[in-house]
Amino acid sequence: MKKVLIVGAGLGGLAAGVLLQTKGFDVTIVEKNEHVGGKMMPVQLGEYSFDFGPNTITMPEVFQWLFEQAGERPEDYMPLVKLTHHTNNFFTDGSQFSMSIDERKMIQQLERLDPFAAEQYPAYLKEVKRIYDIAKSQFFYRTFSSWKDYTNPSLLKALLQVRPFETVDTFHQRFFRNENIRNAFNRYATYIGSSPYTSPATFSLIGHLEMNDGVYYVKGGNPRIAKGLGHVFQKAGGKLYTNCSVTEIIVKNKRAVGVEVNGEEKIDADIVIVNGDLLKAYPALVKEQDRPHFKNKKAAEFEPSISAYVIMAAVKKRFSQLIHHQVYFSQDYKQEFYELFQQKTLPTDPTIYICNSSYTDNTVAPGDNLFILVNAPAVKEENQEEMKAYREVVYRKLSQFGLDIEPSLVHERIVTPYEIEQTFGAFKGALYGVSSNRKMDSFLRPSNVSKDVKNLYFVGGTTHPGGGSPMVTISGINVAMLISSS
Numbered sequence: 001m002k003k004v005l006i007v008g009a010g011l012g013g014l015a016a017g018v019l020l021q022t023k024g025f026d027v028t029i030v031e032k033n034e035h036v037g038g039k040m041m042p043v044q045l046g047e048y049s050f051d052f053g054p055n056t057i058t059m060p061e062v063f064q065w066l067f068e069q070a071g072e073r074p075e076d077y078m079p080l081v082k083l084t085h086h087t088n089n090f091f092t093d094g095s096q097f098s099m100s101i102d103e104r105k106m107i108q109q110l111e112r113l114d115p116f117a118a119e120q121y122p123a124y125l126k127e128v129k130r131i132y133d134i135a136k137s138q139f140f141y142r143t144f145s146s147w148k149d150y151t152n153p154s155l156l157k158a159l160l161q162v163r164p165f166e167t168v169d170t171f172h173q174r175f176f177r178n179e180n181i182r183n184a185f186n187r188y189a190t191y192i193g194s195s196p197y198t199s200p201a202t203f204s205l206i207g208h209l210e211m212n213d214g215v216y217y218v219k220g221g222n223p224r225i226a227k228g229l230g231h232v233f234q235k236a237g238g239k240l241y242t243n244c245s246v247t248e249i250i251v252k253n254k255r256a257v258g259v260e261v262n263g264e265e266k267i268d269a270d271i272v273i274v275n276g277d278l279l280k281a282y283p284a285l286v287k288e289q290d291r292p293h294f295k296n297k298k299a300a301e302f303e304p305s306i307s308a309y310v311i312m313a314a315v316k317k318r319f320s321q322l323i324h325h326q327v328y329f330s331q332d333y334k335q336e337f338y339e340l341f342q343q344k345t346l347p348t349d350p351t352i353y354i355c356n357s358s359y360t361d362n363t364v365a366p367g368d369n370l371f372i373l374v375n376a377p378a379v380k381e382e383n384q385e386e387m388k389a390y391r392e393v394v395y396r397k398l399s400q401f402g403l404d405i406e407p408s409l410v411h412e413r414i415v416t417p418y419e420i421e422q423t424f425g426a427f428k429g430a431l432y433g434v435s436s437n438r439k440m441d442s443f444l445r446p447s448n449v450s451k452d453v454k455n456l457y458f459v460g461g462t463t464h465p466g467g468g469s470p471m472v473t474i475s476g477i478n479v480a481m482l483i484s485s486s
């Protein structure tokens with residue numbers, strides 16, 4: 001029985017672990033944190049539960065499929081609630097726009113706010129579905145391990161059909177004339193940690209997931225997905241060690257032969273899979289001389305996706321104006337991305353996202369559990385005073401929109417990009433691995449297979465097919481399939 005060692009129990013690592021264990025491999029997962037799920041992390045503040053990380057679940061079939069492969073019923077681990085009318089958007093001119101999978105309701109709103117878009121909306125839904133279908137059939141379920149994979153003619157043909165040469169923003173200009181409405185759709189670029197003004201229109205496919213397929217919530221909290229995968233992995237015989245750090249991947253004769261844990265104990269393995277962010281974990285765990293194709297300089301050249309400034313606010317009341325998801329937009333969305341990616345500063349006028357899962361599920365908190373997220377630059381160092389002070393910027397802006405949170409606060413926890421880097425080993429605190437602002441990085445992400453070290457593989461947001469909870473899970477599935485078929 002081949003021994004597989006997985007570094008990290010994020011969704012990518014768990015997916016690879018569950019699949020390989022059920023296919024007869026002897027799998028061990030070593031995770032440095034106490035919880036499984038990596039960025040999908042449960043947080044408890046008194047009686048209030050929060051979902052740190054993925055608040056918006058799309059493509060639930062990816063997780064469901066994994067549970068089924070392990071012979072389990074997905075609904076026992078992740079009971080889903082589909083949110084039909086899922087997101088309210090608020091703009092500085094006082095206008096509002098609600099996102100719903102009910103096409104008729106969308107057109108009714110657009111007739112008032114953007115008559116051109118009302119006419120175009122059915123074509124928009126059709127086009128994003130077309131792009132999604134091509135991406136799903138040609139890109140998602142592939143591992144890219146050699147140049148042959150990239151130069152495959154059917155892949156190149158498909159690539160040309162998914163609008164790689166226009167940006168998310170220019171694509172949306174075809175359908176939405178009202179800038180506020182367009183920005184509500186442009187925000188999807190942040191789901192891959194990138195800017196709508198530079199990332200390829202291919203990623204407008206996220207619109208298909210949210211506006212055709214729907215947004216989901218797991219009753220009891222989204223981290224139940226990761227907890228459930230950890231449970232079925234162990235039930236299938238997999239070994240899971242938490243609170244343990246892998247400190248080195250042992251390479252002999254250009255082959256991964258095991259790992260060192262906590263600087264002392266060694267575990268032998270035939271295959272090693274790294275789920276920790278490749279850009280941080282590969283240089284940290286494999287000596288530079290053993291990876292000539294991935295020197296430290298190369299790792300440093302990648303642009304990280306955006307990070308986040310998060311406030312988890314437990315409040316005593318339930319705000320009547322809040323639904324499950326809402327977004328309070330900045331006045332100048334373009335400027336915000338200039339500040340994030342060029343100036344690498346926190347936005348002076350941020351767009352603020354709030355998830356209030358207690359709206360759908362009142363068992364998770366006695367009042368509202370507000371997960372407040374502002375896009376932040378991914379940087380190595382940060383000024384603690386500036387971070388503390390930014391809290392006021394966020395609360396002040398929300399009160400301008402009529403949401404006065406501070407007087408009702410019961411508990412509060414702030415998480416900054418630096419903490420995200422430290423807690424999850426995320427390169428510069430990036431949420432989604434490498435950004436997709438540059439076309440090369442969108443379509444040619446670091447490979448799932450090490451070029452230099454035999455039997456060393458990578459899963460997670462920095463590799464193919466990309467960031468976001470369903471994509472990293474697919475990366476784990478892809479690598480497990482590759483290993484089990486070779």
Ligand SMILES: Cc1cc2nc3c(=O)[nH]c(=O)nc-3n(C[C@H](O)[C@H](O)[C@H](O)COP(=O)(O)OP(=O)(O)OC[C@H]3O[C@@H](n4cnc5c(N)ncnc54)[C@H](O)[C@@H]3O)c2cc1C
Nearest residue numbers: 008010012032038039054055056246276425460461468469
């Ligand atoms: C604030 C926030 C909001 C988000 N919102 C959404 C959303 O709404 N929808 C969505 O789909 N996605 C969202 N994401 C992104 C999503 O969470 C990630 O893309 C995904 O969870 C990353 O999974 P991963 O497999 O890449 O691993 P990660 O979650 O990065 O996990 C990697 C694991 O490896 C461990 N590790 C690293 N190095 C070592 C080592 N040396 N030894 C042992 N263990 C190690 C880490 O501790 C970590 O647990 C969000 C992320 C954040 C942070």
